[in-house]
Amino acid sequence: MALRAMAEGGVAAVAVEPLAARLGATKGSAYWHFPNREALLKATLERWEREHTEAVIELVRSVEDPAARLRLLFGTVLEAVEHSAVELAVLAAKDHPVVAPVLARVTARRVDYLEAVFRDLGFAADVARHRAVLAYSIYLGQAQLLAAAPDVVAARRALLEETLALVTSRG
Amino acid sequence: MALRAMAEGGVAAVAVEPLAARLGATKGSAYWHFPNREALLKATLERWEREHTEAVIELVRSVEDPAARLRLLFGTVLEAVEHSAVELAVLAAKDHPVVAPVLARVTARRVDYLEAVFRDLGFAADVARHRAVLAYSIYLGQAQLLAAAPDVVAARRALLEETLALVTSRG
DNA sequence: CCTCTTCCATACGGTGCCGTATGGTCCGGT
DNA sequence: ACCGGACCATACGGCACCGTATGGAAGAGG
Secondary structure (H helix, E strand, C coil): CHHHHHHHHCHHHCCHHHHHHHCCCCHHHHHHHCCCHHHHHHHHHHHHHHHCCHHHHHHHHCCCCHHHHHHHHHHHHHHCHHHHHHHHHHHHCCCCCCHHHHHHHHHHHHHHHHHHHHHHCCCCHHHHHHHHHHHHHHHHHHHHHHHHCHHHCCCHHHHHHHHHHHHCCCC | CHHHHHHHHCHHHCCHHHHHHHCCCCHHHHHHHCCCHHHHHHHHHHHHHHHCCHHHHHHHHCCCCHHHHHHHHHHHHHHCHHHHHHHHHHHHCCCCCCHHHHHHHHHHHHHHHHHHHHHHCCCCHHHHHHHHHHHHHHHHHHHHHHHHCHHHCCCHHHHHHHHHHHHCCCC
8 A cells, every 4th residue: 555655656655645546445544553654665665575576486486497487577567567667666765774785785785697698698607797787777767767757768668579689789 | 866876775865854964064055946745856867868978979979880889889878887877877767757758869879879770771771670679678678787796797808899790790 | 240351433723834814124216 | 316127035834755663453362
C-alpha cells in the first residue's frame, strides 16, 4: 500500500495523514504502528529493498545460458513500467537521508549481480565491471526516458535487442 | 539563483518564501515580480531549457569529425556533475504539470540532435535513432548513478571510452 | 464481571509554505 | 512641491502535514 502510494506520488506521498486517509483510517491508528513518519518511510523502503531485487535475481537464476539470462533480466525489468515507477520515486529522493543508504545498497547489489553475469559470459573482471555499470546505466536511463518522454522511445522491442547486442559485444 | 536552488533542493526548493529569504528579500517583493509560485517555477524551467541544451550543442557544433563531436559531447556533459544536478532535479519532478512539457521538449531536442550525429557517423536512419535513444539513456542513467552511488562508478574515464566504443560500433 | 492490553478515533498545537492586503519608500515627470 | 508608478516590507488567513494527548471500543485472562 505504501509502496503503491510511493509509485504514484513519490516519496512525499509516503506520509502519515494521506496514507491513513487512503486506508480509511486515521492518524491515531498510524501513530500506534509507527513511532513517526520517518519509521514508516524506512519500513516502506526496506520492504522495497527486500522484494524488488532478489525477486528478479531469483526469477533469472534458473536460466543456464548467461546470454539468455541477461535477455530475460532486461526484458523483465524493462517491460514492467508501473513496476519501475517505484524505482524512479526512490531515485528522485536520492538525497533524502533515509533513502540514500537503501538506494546505495540496492544499486551495489544489482551492479554486482550484473557483473557476475558478464563474467559468466566470459568477460575479464575489469571489462565485466564496466559492462555491468553500463548495462545498469542503460536500465536506469531507459526507465527514466520511458516515464519522462514515452513517445521518444518508440520501438521498445528492437531497442532491447540492440541494447543486448551492444552490451555483450566483444572487442 | 533559482536554478542553483533547484540543483540543491530540487523543484520543491523553487518556492517563493525560501528563495526570498535566500536573497535577503521578502515575499512581498517576490510576489511583485511573479504572479504566483507556478510562474516562478515556469520561468526557472524555461531558463534551464534555453541555456542547458543549445549551449552544449553550440559548443560541439564546430567539431568536424562526428566521432570527435560525440566524444566531446559525452565528455562535457558527464564531467560536469554539479551541472547535472539540475537535470536530475527536473527528472525527479517529471510528473509535475509545469515540468512535464518542458522536459518533453528538452528530451526530444537532445535525442534528435544525437540522432543527427549518428547519421553523420554513417548509420542508417532507423539504427541512428536507436543509437541516439540508447546513448541518451546511458547519459541519463550514468548521471543518476553518479549521484546516487558514486562509488559504484569508479573508473569514469575508462567507462566513457567503453561507452563511446560500444555506441558507435557497427553491428 | 472486572481489568488489562491492543488497537483506533478525536482533538489540539506547531511548522512551512501559499497567496492577499495594505502601507511605506524612492524617483522621474510636471 | 506634488504625484504616480515601481519596488519592497509587514501582517494576515488558509492549507497540508507532523506529532502528542487523551479517550474510547473490543477481546483475553483472572
